Amino acid sequence: MTAYRLASSGLVDRSAPLDFRFDNRNLTGFSGDTLASALLANDQLLVGRSFKYHRPRGIVTAGPSEPNALVTVGKGADSDPNTKATVAELYSGLDARSQNRFPSLKYDIGAVNGLLSPFLGAGFYYKTFMWPAAFWEKIYEPIIRKAAGLGRAVLERDPQAYEKCWAHCDLLVVGSGPTGLMAALAAGRAGLRVILADEDFRLGGSLLGETARIGDASAQDFAERVLAELRSLPNVTMMPRTTVFGWYDDNVFGAVERVQKHVALPQAKLPVERLWRIIAKRALLATGAEERPLVFGGNDKPGVMMAGAMRTYANRFGVAAGKSVAIFTNGSAGYRTAADLTAHGVDIAAIIDSRADGSDRAPDGVRVIRSASVIDTKGRQRVAGVVVERSGFEQTIACDAIGMSGGWNPIIHLACQRGAKAVWSEDLKTFLAPDVGNGLVVAGAAAGRYTLAGCLKDGADKAAVLAADLGFSAVSHTAPAVEGEIDPSFTALWYSPGAKAKAFVDFQNDVHVRDIGLALREGFGHVEHAKRYTTNGMATDQGKLSGINATGLLAAMQGISPADVGTTTFRPFYTPVAFGALAGTSRDEHAAPVRKSPLHGWAQRNGAVFVDSGLWFRPAYFSRGGEKTWRESTDREVLTIRENVGLCDVSTLGKIEIFGPDAAEFLNRLYCNPFLKLPVGKARYGLMLREDGMVYDDGTTSRLSHEHFVMTTTTALAGGVMSHMEYCAQVHWPDLKVRFCSSTDQWAQMAIAGPKARLVLQTLVEDDISDAAFPFLAAGTVTLRGGLKARLFRISFSGELAYELAVPAGLGEAVADAIMEEGRAHGICAYGLEALNVLRIEKGHVTHAEFDGRVTPDDAGFGRMVSAQKQDFIGKRLSTRYGLTAADRMQMVGLKPVETDQHIRAGAHLLREGAKPSTLNDQGYVSSACFSPTLGHDIALAFLKSGRERYGERVVVWDKLAGAETVAEICNPVFVDPGNTKLNS
Amino acid sequence: MRYSAFSIVKNALTGNVNWKPAWRQPEPKPYYDVIIVGGGGHGLATAYYLAKEFGLKNIAVLEKGYLGSGNVGRNTTIVRSNYMLPGNEPFYEFSMKLWEGMEQDLNYNAMLSQRGIINLYHNDGQRDAYIRRGNAMWMEGVPAELLDRAALKKMLPFLNFDHARFPIMGGLLQKRGGTARHDAVAWGYARAADRLGVDLIQNCEVTGIRRDNGVVTGVETSRGFIGCGKLGLAAAGNTSRVGEMADLKLPIESHVLQAFVTEGLKPAINHVITYGAGHFYISQSDKGGLVFGAEIDGYNSYAQRGNLATVEHVMEEGVTMIPGLSRVRVLRSWSGVMDMSMDGSPIISHTPIDNLYLNCGWCYGGFKATPASGWCFAHLIAKNETHPVARFLRLDRFERGYPIDEHGAGPQPNLH
């Protein structure tokens, strides 16, 4: 046995034992434990295998910088790979498994990589696996992929829920240790809206493991008192279990709260994790400092741990990391751990101090070896001894754990996320946060003030300044006295010389000192190059432990200052964040809101099969009894409209009401065709271009009164056209007197099309809608029987006699039902998008399949519509560019297969007969194709080079993707009723 | 030193202390026949091909930071040639072929992994557009396959087939598409160029372009004036700033694109997959991290960092495409500054100044283009004529009316 639970002490609740499992073993811990402290209490030293060499590894830290103790928690879809045991709150039933090992943690075949390590140094991938060339993908890469990676993602649907939330505050305090608590208290008392966030499940930070006394209380009691006062302040919000992971522009902070990660059975009404976007007027970073590991031979053996972590485990969790502990230190902190462990009855085998002149007092009877270095460790899967070298003499000291303390690094991650670089302090031998203005202020140990008294004061003082800055007056406050603390100074030691075994810098990624040296030798000495070449700092801990030592080593090896080496870039996330938390509720069917037409229910009752169309759901077709495929339904619908009449929901088209004395002028500039003289009571098809001369959108616009128009847009671009119009009205022509708003949602709009459309409609409309009274392109307000006012437009997409009727949305279903009822005698049917598409292809009408953003009006056959008279309209000038008017542009044509039983598919390309397929020979492509039930064969719209000159020619419709080639005749794109007799009937 | 099985074993047995620097650290000479501005993937590849394919001798690459410090080291490592328009597809296929021979050519393992790229489609319109694209690829001799939903379900069972807001109907597959180790591409070209005598000069920022009678004579740099016979700009991300030194008017905006990597995981996703109902794309690196990204943040930016709103949007798309990602933790995000052109396609071109050549506008697509970009730019500089596969990528195509607009979005860069 090495590690064990102390008989007393700590903040765990010994009256609340918790059962949990690790690698299928049943173990027990206490409420208040982390998984790591509970594993240690059960003497589970070996917890994982490293990334490359699969070396046995143990717990190193007591916090989020842990490189080794990564486990998978949970089972199946409910499993979390790569969970850090050091931050995982223990709960009853927690089930954890070790990772990156086969067949077991103890006997891992992958460890053979360690034997090959001379071949697997930094950058080895790049120099090898090239011979023979074919072997890389078939042999080498799969092996590398399998060996790499840590936990296993099951990629099953996550049964848990997540959500997002916004929060606002005057001051965000990150970290609830001595600095954060005092800052929150000072700001809270001054009346600021304060949020105090801490990643730990228990607030108090380092105070929870502190043995010094504050005022008249223990550090823990002091923390409890402050927390009690903070809880009593309505303007202070406490957020435990909340990691602030990112600092973004305008002092927006991203944080993730683990709402139910620590419970065995999450409540359904709560998320397991919640993303917070905290908008903070000011923020204070009280994130403390990280203890620096020492780089010495054999420093990765289970049992080697940060000295501070040992202290935390003993003081906070009541767990001793070993029975006989050696401490390797370059400063006072190692002595502090020795003292605390001694107080708990743990034997200190020796303190190995790299300094010659340390003045720290060791506990009574403890042996101190000065000017010494550790060169190796003994033991296989756990430490059995430490090999110390001093003045050329080696000695082995038996021990079962080694605490290492290499100094301190302020945790400044967040402050460096927005581009400012960390600043080297020659005094403190570490990097400090840059000055980033008063939006984010760093205090306490995070600012390099390591004493407890200093932290308490710094937190309170800086919060008071920020409060004053925001116009609050701070309540005066005297910092409490601290008794029994030490100043943890140190002398930097980047490398303990004389290593007889690999001395690791990055534990998880297996980067050791020689790798850094190799990188430097090969020209990868820039800190970013070294990182990328060796993978130092690229593991799940993102170099929290290894980064500073890599910088120090690169500096030392080149004989320059760490200031000249610098750090790699700090980027979000401070600690890894689950996809789920960042996605919140926006997933699956809720990934985007659903828009429903006012006729949705009507369509449903009529057997619609829906298809999504942007955010909308629209009927694709209406299945009737006996119809087995969409084609059967569609063909029936098409023929019904061509012969009788049909009703189609077109409510989703954008509708914009346009008012004002300059409304006509505005439209005239917006469309490429003229609108100034559109008479009241008339509709006109309009074509809108982008400024580069390509078609943007099309639709009809009707003049309802002299100063009132209503425009329709396509469904897809309803929002885009609205924004475009607002841009034109506000940015280009604010002098025009025009106002407009969307009325898309106000109206249920239905197309009634077919030779019998008038017959059916007249039964409901009180006004005269005969061809004479209401001819093609008439538009106006009519009254339906029963007195309902409606808008009626005589426009047609199908080429049939057709109307669009608009009624207030709430009445849409009732009116549609009435039309269906009246139409039954005339054989009316409901029709969907599929039939609509066939009808319009037959008529040669275009949609966004044709207007794909690369097409000019002339390409699509609208050249004559473009006004030559108008002095200006959007897109006029660039329409005349050479390439947009060139004779060999692709123009829209119709295609019909020469053999009428052959098929044409949209997306096929076009070749001259006999031409070899090549990009150079490519003549164009099919934009839309369908089976025409009216004609009895396939038809298509296509864009073909100089197409309009080529009617009657044949082309090969080349669909290699389907393995099909069809010879087709080029024709006019209007397949049905080219004389518009039906339209005007 | 050539990398071979022999050199690996020999060095391993001698403690790996005899490896030589991958490249020299030369002092700049007073004059070079050709100077390339930008020591990223494209600049380094250009220098390499100038030396190797076009026989030029006196070449320098000037890099303001360290080699590969720009977008070649901050992308999502995707390699593909699945374009639709004739201005693009032959160029990217030329690039693909160069990728396929790169490792042997450079004697450097860039870990090209042709695991296949699948573009998902979610509606009929997208399907038709992919059929058009797939056939355009075949026209250029590039194999493509259209997968239906059943085939996808078998291949990628973890996709959201049951609860998707935008149902997955199928996908377009290019089997030869895949990934490569991004840094290694820069290092491989750098090392190979250096071996051919190219001077790679780091920490050398160009601060001015000197012209005499309308001809470039050299560049002012943070390390002094350096003369040159020809100047090639390959500084994507900073094109406008460098171009301004020569009074070039450019159709370029700089935008920030974020990318992400998860914690290392055992192999789970074996293709490159792109989402059709958004911009999300994902693959898994050989180290196990899932590498992914989506759209640009949308505003002009030279900051190599993005904002949270985009991060959330990317994750929403990811979880919607692959529900099982929900529990996977994202480790790190980073950002590159993209040269966004007005049509979403790149520029390899002459400029109004005779001996000044321009390589820019790579939008999202710079990494996969690295070898062809280098080759075609070298061709242009060495021969003063465009390479056939890059002949549409001209700077003056906008005023002439020949945009290469794959998305049909028009001259608004943040829509491409």
Added chain:
Amino acid sequence: MASLIHCPHCGVRPKEEFSIRGDASLVRPDPEASDEAWNDYVHIRSNPRGRYREHWQHVAGCRRWLVVERDTFTHEVFSVTDAAAATVAREAGR
């Protein structure tokens, strides 16, 4: 910026409520202007690293187009004004 925009009509709002359309210093040329002026307007961008005026629309709010003046490197916002007001002021200054 880029996280929050202070809309002159609606107050502080998150980026999610806006859409962005690029350089606000460009002015749509006169119909009679030269081809070059038109090409420059549609295709050429100054793209500075530093102070920049950009069009943002508050699509989920007041739907007004705004001129956001900001730094493209630090992302600091200097001002947010209504775009119509900027156009009117420019026309008045002619």
Added chain:
Amino acid sequence: MSRTYISRHPLDDLLPLEPGIRAVDHLDIPRVVAIVSVMAMDGEEASVAAGLAASGDASARFSGPGEWLAVSQPQTAESLHRNLSLLLAETAYIVDQSDGRVVFRLSGPNVRRILAKGIATDLHPAIFETGTSVNVLCGHISVNLARTGENEFELIVMRSFAVALFDDLKVMGREFDLSAGFSVRG
């Protein structure tokens, strides 16, 4: 033949006609509310604002400079449209939106916490005072938000998004057992 057309509310199939048990946090949905868009003519912004303020039983919700939604429960759509058209005849354009918008009334002690799950705006009562209204994004949906009391808000959303917003609000309120139902008063 005369006909009558029965109006449908987009949530008709999702909510019982009779009110159910009401939790402390409640989402109340009036079936019929008269709503019009009011757009001031150039230069008439102030007079329209004043006119709306004086108009009595319609409440004006700010949607943009010179643009409001006028909301009235006692009036019918026709009468609100007619009255405002008369009142603002020379100063504003009026567009009926009564069928195009749906009103949600959220009330209870936790409403701010519920809304914070979708809305970025700071709803602290000292900052977002009673009587304030703005267009905001709630999740992915644009709504007009008005504070009608210390713990009472109204959200007005486009009709086609009503079901989606309703679903979102239910999820946002899940933690507090939010109840929902059509208004008793109709």
